[in-house]
Amino acid sequence: MPDKKTEVPPNESVTFSSGDHDGPPDLRILHYNDVYHVDQSSSEPVGGAARFMSLIKHYEENEKFEAQPELVTLFSGDAFNPSLESSVTKDADVWNPTGDHMVPLLNNIGTHAAALGNHDLDFGVTQFKHLSSKCKFPWLIANVLDPALGDSVPIGNCKKTHIMTSSNGIKIGLIGLGEREWLATINSLPPNLIYKSATQTAKELVPQLRAEGADIVIAITHMREPNDNKLAEQTDGLIDIILGGHDHYYSHSFIKGTHVLRSGTDFKQMSYIEARRRSDDSGRWDFDIVRRDVTSAIPEHQPTVELVEKLTASLKATLQKPVGYTAAPLDARFRTVRLKESNIANWVCDIMRHYYSGDCSIMASGTVRGDQVYPPGPILLKDIVSNSRA
Known part of the structure; x- marks a missing residue:
């Protein structure tokens, strides 16, 4: 149980409700995307990694979730840049981008898998591989391939798909997808990259996830909302839910049986999702989606305050x-x-x-x-x- 300092107000905002339910959910999912500044801002929702972590701890540890499945936390890309902290090394007088400071935060959040974002490659593929090797979770992208790494190998040695098993035994199939447009925004990329249609890639790989035993398929993407909507439109319910990034706002839609969700930006918002199997043997899922804004009413998680201070202390005087x-x-x-x-x-x-x-x-x-x-x-x-x- 968290101490009283990390208890958070119950001001949840329902984004989508599938109706009344008896009993706990089959899966509990937390989604976030596009996090840059670890400190809070001056306007509401103020965000900040420490208040964000208090919400994480609430959904992980609050007594109302006892005897329920453990939280599955998914991230839709863009963490290593651009930010104040990623532009400066431990020697605050030297501008030398690294992005290292985000690794312990992503790990402490309890991230289970992440989609590759364009800004995660801003410091080059070699630096991304260095950072991702220190992450306790896989990075995914299935439709941007680097032939220099081998036949059909994703850029940065990311994985195409990943199957994880929830605490109550449900197999979750994950696929990472990106859009062609953001490749043009990256300064340094390997030559001869192969971009494949997100829709065609999903149609190829999602059935493989199902064949490998996935009970539910989640796409974690880093694409603009119209491209996520197009993916849902063209896959006819093949994917249960698309958790998107790249846009810096909160939105939800339901297209041809697939939920499409993006969860804000910069530690200022997150989505808490409860998923339940339908009882009609269709293999489909019902989702209840709650938006949480990280406001100043949420207390800071003290260990994260101390971690952020440690990560940024050498920058303070110069900045x-x-x-x-x-x-x-x-x-x-x-x-x-x-x-x-x-x-x-x-x-x-x-x-x-x-x-x-x-x-x-x-x-x-x-x-x-x-x-x-x-x-x-x-x-x-x-x-x-x-x-x-x-």
């Missing part, structure tokens, strides 16, 4: 240096910079235009990564780095 001052709030929220004009993007473009003596300056909205409002006052080096796409 707290002021580099300027703002008289107005600077709006770097994703919903602002990705949809409309923002004052922080205008300010950065003005700096670029001035530096290069240009007549105009244009910047991709995804360059601004802070996802918060910076109040009037000193602008710290931390603010600049956390807003830069590494």
Whole structure:
């Protein structure tokens, strides 16, 4: 049992309900995706790895879940970059991207499997292989292959599929899938990569998972929502649920018998899912999906607070240096910079235009990564780095 400091308020938001049920679920699943900043932000939901871990502990250890199946935790990619911490080594005066700080957090969360995300390859395939080798779970992608590694071998020596057995004996078949578009966003990739259609790959490999005994098939993907929806549309219920990433918002849809879910971003949201076998011998599953926002009402998990402090301590002094001052709030929220004009993007473009003596300056909205409002006052080096796409 967790101590009282880590008890969390029961403010669950039901995303999808399959109706009333007698008895506990057959599976309990937790899903998250696209985590970057380990510290909390300034606006709700504040997120932060320590509050996120309190929610994890709630679903793992709360007395209401006693005698129920153990939690299965799945991650849909993008952890090793871009973030403030991944841009700086233990020597805080040296910019040398690594992403090492995320490994203990992903492991402590209890992740059972992860989909490969585009930003997980930002520091090169060799560094990804180094980081993934320290993870206590497999990384999956079935449709991006590197012929240099052998016949039909995924990039980074990831696995295509994985079968795990739940604490109550249910075989869970997992397949990892990515989209063609994000390959163009990575600076350094091996030559001659082979991209295969996500739909065709699923049609080939999901029946193999079933033949190997999978009772349920879950796709953990790193694709934009339209591509996940297309996957569901074109596979006609072959996949029980698609757990997606790459988009930084929360959404759910139900398409041709397949649930399609993405669970927010940056330790600010997660999904808790209860799955039950249907009693009609169809082999189908019913899902109850709950969204949890990681707000300031959720207490921090103290061991994670200490771990984050240990992982980032050497950065603090350098990153707290002021580099300027703002008289107005600077709006770097994703919903602002990705949809409309923002004052922080205008300010950065003005700096670029001035530096290069240009007549105009244009910047991709995804360059601004802070996802918060910076109040009037000193602008710290931390603010600049956390807003830069590494």
